[in-house]
Amino acid sequence: MTHPTSTRPLLGAALALATLAAVPAQAGVLSVFEANATSAADLQSTVDDFRTALGPLNAPAPVSGDPAGRREINWDGAPDSVSDPNAFPGDFFNQGFAPLARGIEFKEAGATTGFELSSTAASGETIEFGFPGGFTFFSPERLFTPIGDTLFDVFFFDPVDQVTTALTRGLGVVFTDVENTGSASMSFYDIDDTLLYTRDVLAGANASLSFLGVIFDDAEVARVRIDAGIVGFDSIVMDDFIYGEPIAVADVPLPLPAALLGAGLLGLGTLRRRKRG
Incomplete structure (x- = not known):
């Protein structure tokens, strides 16, 4: 986050960008939604x-949606018990009861040592992680960040x-507060930890809001690495996370070629057994 006295050009502050990539850059990506705007x-x-x-x-809830x-x-x-100045547990939203059964966890990467939520004004604690204002809320009034590094x-x-899984x-x-191109990104990986797609978050004016959302043809994303967080006075934090229903690996249908290959190998095994008989 840049200090509120930032002298970023006014032209950049006036821009609001929104695009939908109809033709994905990589196979498997159905669509990309991205925007930068000065208000929610x-x-x-x-x-x-x-x-x-x-x-x-x-x-x-702990049901298959x-x-x-x-x-x-x-x-x-x-609750305030998991917000600044307290640590936020990465598995907070992966519990066996409502409303915390949401099938998602946040885990440290790089030099990240944990996570934190900003406090509410009513809590009596310093809001916006102690910065003197400058972050914009999409859904007031808590924000999320890794601690110690920008990777998680x-x-x-x-x-x-x-x-x-x-x-x-x-x-x-x-x-x-994404102000510089390349300062925040999202990278999507499959169950074999193979990189499927990576994209930078759109940059804009000081304290502006950016959104990046990627949808794939099938449920194939097991991990997303995000590069964003608090680093001095040029920091990027996050608000809402929106994601497709998590589907247990065993319940995810095989892609057609893999399914056909499996059926072929099964048939070959049956043929061999018959010959041996």
């Missing part, structure tokens, strides 16, 4: 388009049992 109202339509594309909102649906985190209902990973789990069709995140 101006960002809202892009976020809502992403929500609609992912499907209806599933209940935050609509596989064509989505889950969300806006942080605002979290997002993993998905079966909301029913919380320990089974799950896959999702996509993830979208609201960022605040």
